[in-house]
Amino acid sequence: MKDVMGMIYTGGNDARLRELTTTRAVAALPVAGRYRVIDFLASSMVNAGIRNVGIITQKNYHSLMDHLGSGKEWNLHGKINGLHILPPFLTRENVGLYPGVLDAIRSNTNYLVRSKQETLVLSNSTIIYNAHLDEMVQFYRDTGADITLLYTKDPSMKRDEYGTYLNVDESGNVTDVEVEPTHPSCENTYMQVLVIRREFLIELVDKAVSHGLHDLDRDLIQRMVQEKQAKINAVEYKGLCWSIDSIQSFFKFNMDVLDPEKRRRIFRDELPVFTKVRDEMPAHYGDNAQVINSLVADGCQIEGTVENSVLFRGVKIAPNAHVKNCIIMQDGQVHEGGDIVNCILDKQAVIKRNSRLIGPDAYPIVIAKDVVV
């Protein structure tokens, strides 16, 4: 699809992800054995034919830059377009953190002005989806909308006092917007993905920020719907999506991917998910390995028992070690006799000989990066 660019906002609310996001943005969070959250969003854009993607970074963006590199793996290393990482910089108005998405976009007005595409897809980075964004852009163009929003009817996406919800009439027009309601009254959760004309966005953002507004949903979309000054419509995303906004929801996404049916719906042949390649050899299973219902990435060396778990690249499970309902990120190790249940091991975490760590079902234990237990 020609004449479309993409912009992904990273940052925002991640307090409930605790240790997992102390050194990284939610967008850079490792998921599903070999991916980062942003892979799904960036791949959706690339699969829609988008060749110019700007990524607005905020705090701790090092791991994100490291992961994305030149954008080669996403075919985003073109000469004319390609991947643009947009780190924050200090200006008179911006003294560090962006107060809101609007401020972040405004700080990158130059990038937007320099881009040539007519249409822009803006996506936040806390919801995992794999969507036909080209169909969404087509709907936006066919209906002549000023802004088209993406929503889901998935009830598990609803959160009390959190999120944005849309009332949509039968022709797709948005009639009402609820932002962070105590109990959302509509069934449509806004997925923080929108299509807009690039120049219209520049104009709107400039006007909003110069009036002291910061919040995209509340200050821009909601107001515009209320004041009926623009045609704002929405399309339903019928695929699977997950909001990664807490330890539990992070854990649930990884466990859901173990379900072959759900896995096939998020990893679709026609919508491949690209990621950084690490060139590990295939996973090796030893003589006494016992693995059931688990996802295992390349470079793993398994001698022990693994059940209902997700093992990232380069994980080592020693003989007589037991791993159940766990997520073990890149290069994690469980030594001989180690026994862990309901745990999330961040990168390079090590469970030493005969250590036991049994987390409750409802709240997995998180072992931070590089920690040795």
Next chain:
Amino acid sequence: MLRKKTCIAMLLAGGQGSRLGILTKNVAKPAIPYGGKYRIIDFPLSNCTNSGIDTVGVLTQYQPLELNAYIGNGAPWDLDINDGGVYVLPPYQKAKSLEWYRGTANAIYQNMAFIEQYNPDYVLILSGDHIYKMDYNAMLNFHVRHGADATIAVREVPWEEASRFGIMNTDSEGRIVEFEEKPKNPKSNKASMGVYIFTWEKLRKYLTEDEADKKSSNDFGKNIIPNMLGDKQAMFAYDFVGYWKDVGTIESLWEANMDLLDEPMPIDMHDKKWRIFARNAGMPPHYIAKGATVCDTLITEGCEVYGHVNRSILFAGVVVEEGAKVEHSVVMPGTIIRRGAVVKRAIIAENAVISAGAVVGEDEGNIAVVGNGVTVPPGAKVPAGEQVDEAYAF
């Protein structure tokens, strides 16, 4: 004008590999899948990258399509650079003639213009037939240090097998005094690995002379090296120590795969400083279901295992359905082993289907082979040593 290079590599990838039977019917030998996620050519290409050699010409002529597509722009090996990188060099039509590569030396001769662009001091000649990790830069240093005109990598083979190889007889300083092709009574057990470094000026001279000799078979082993030896050029043997495997036959390809399951692994594939790069299939991690058993096995991305896998190698996207059994086998990308099928001591090529209840291979005897895209019908039997292609009558 390109910048001068100290050393560039020329990789001979034109061989048909006819002893690999139906596996090389539609692909050149260097493009044969190996080790769960690699192809044979990944080894020399990765060795080049890891040795700091950033310009590689790949000479192809037999079934080049798959190899060309696989190499692409060279990005998986970091060979997508502006001044150098990887180039696929098929035979091409000249003003007066159109000819195939007649021999290894002729293939290089026909691409002298490619080499001259880089004005290299040295040229490394490789083949795309072997599994090994080797620091070509150390060999280059050896070549320079000895002021050699040619350096030939050798490895020690068991004495009783020496008569199957091209053997280098050397003096105490490693200087080659004699080269014998498959000698009846070998005087040395140093076998040539088909890895050569030449000082380019010298090689150019010998290639040109060899081309003018109408009786020559234009081969490095048969012509260039004996001619240089005859002229008393400075030629040295460079000792290579480590895993090296020729995967020229079905049995040796199977063995080389099984070697990766030995503990300790005879070739260290986990070495972060010497990665073997490969084009990535871009699939999610593999899935082992409830009720599956997997031991002593290598499995890569995109596989789904519901059945039983023992001492085998599964490539990207292989599915082993419930109750199916895979033992002592190599299953290449995209193949499906249906419910209750049994695969034993076999190589199953890409995108094949082993239907429910079919049996491929036996506990003993030669390796059974199922070719690319072949469907083995339900309940069919493929005996040991049999090779099955689309035309096979079940």
